[in-house]
Amino acid sequence: METIGIWIAALLTLGIFSFLYKDNPFYKFCESLFVGVSAGYWFVTTFWQVFMPKLADNLVAGRFYYIIGAIFGVMMLLRLIPKIGWISRWSLALVVGTTAGLYFTRYLVSNGMVQVQYTIISLYVKGNLSQTIGNLVIVIGTFSGLIYFFFSKEHKGAFGGLAKLGIWFLMLSFGASFGYTVMSRMSLLIGRMDFLLGTWLGLIR
């Protein structure tokens, strides 16, 4: 049974890899299978991990106020009936509005206040040249980066120069991030090759 599983996994892996050559029936089959299985799996997961514990179990336990959530869920499904489909907008508005409001303070703290708090650092550290340089890079980098993302003024003159410095800082950090992520993707490829050449074909141990 395990051998059959390994063969299926290996053939499906090759099917997905075949996309590197061009779109082909083998890839189309693997793609459809992947999409179908994942959608079905997702439905079952949602049913047992969301619908049952968060709605059904609570209603059975007598916490009837959970019916409010259920009503909004049913309202969403009314999209399927064109004549009264507009009712679903109420559910959508509630989801988008409340979550945007909830996220607002979270972002204000994490992306705003905490960021500023950790950037307010001394520009000169006595007897420590490397930390002084590091602190200067952090402060100047953040300042010029913010100038780049200032949309109310055209990037011209000294302001434009600072914005250009900001984009240099951004590109340098993107370059480092790119290299780091590429290396982690390589490890994923190595994992797949290890499966194909080792577990499946037994060519490497």
Place this chain on the structure above:
Amino acid sequence: MRKKNLKIFLILTFFCFLILPLSQILAQVDTLPPATPTEVRAGDTPNDNGHSITVTWKLSADDGAGRKDVVAYEILRSESPAGEFVVRGMVPAGNNTYQDRGAKEKEDKNYFPPHHDFYYKVRAKTLKSYSESEVAGPATAYGQWFHIGKLPVFVGTLAFTIMVLTFIGLARKGKELYVRPLAGIDAVDDAIGRATEMGRPILYILGLGTAADIATIASLTILNRIAKKTAEHKTKIIVPCMDPIVMSVAQETVKAGYLDAGRPDMYQEENIFYITSMQFAYVAAVNGIMLREKTATNFYLGKFYAESLILAETGSVAGSIQISGTDEIAQIPFFVAATDFTLIGEELYAASAYLGREPLLLGALKAQDLAKAIVMISLALGAFAASFHLDFFLRLFSVQM
């Protein structure tokens, strides 16, 4: 020889008699209880939801000093001074504070009732012995309406809201609010024009975010504008979605765009569809769509993760013009490398205002710019203040979590 052996025997016996009582004394010292913790106080934990009591005490004289044998403190709780005390928690030696907290749900076995009197004792422990403090209490837990430690967040939110409302008001009164051109957005018209000329569809990917993500919301605003333009140009737009709620919002958005263009008859709901909620299955399907539909222009605007490079590379191989934008820092490098134009981070939010020119969006963008200006000034002043060890400035931004 026999005399010598006798001497050794006597010496050993002498030492045995000397060591035995000494070891007994040492053992007794080891089992002696440590000095008791004093000044035990128990009171409501400030800035919480009312399900916690904070206990403080003065360290035992044998903790870090004296015999230095205290290893930990146990915190005990009872519902009456003479009742049975049960252990609620333990902290290592050197600590003099403990937060006795519990769940807020009554059904939870660790439920901590508010408005209920509790009594506490602190037990100093050595390896073999312990001593207990006097009983402290009663202490009652109650919730606070306002978390004082989050005052800067409240002030920040209030100030930002006022700024947004002010700028929206100004925009509505017709005041010209300047927004600098964005390279990626300037290319949108050309990209749609190209698709029209080639007679091929446009692919719009909203990313993997939910309808609650700011990037997805910004992307939906841009989608509305692009849908309007595609309706004007009579070009097909395909929007495959990964989230069912995002799909519903996207359908409404595209429909509104077609209505704005005066072409509601051209709107085709089946072009905005759900694929699956699993990341790489979704990517496999979108890759297939790109090659089979031969899309002329691909937009990747929203929240993206590991799939960003796979999508952008496939689009590049298919020869599509590609415009991308995300606030996911780790994915921006891939978009910069593999697509023609990239909206970096906040440019994605600005793009929706730039395209729409609506007072609501422009007002929000202008308020953001003003907030950024305040941050920049704070940063400059703060750095100088920190250089001269003026810590008050830093405290303005410190938030208790």
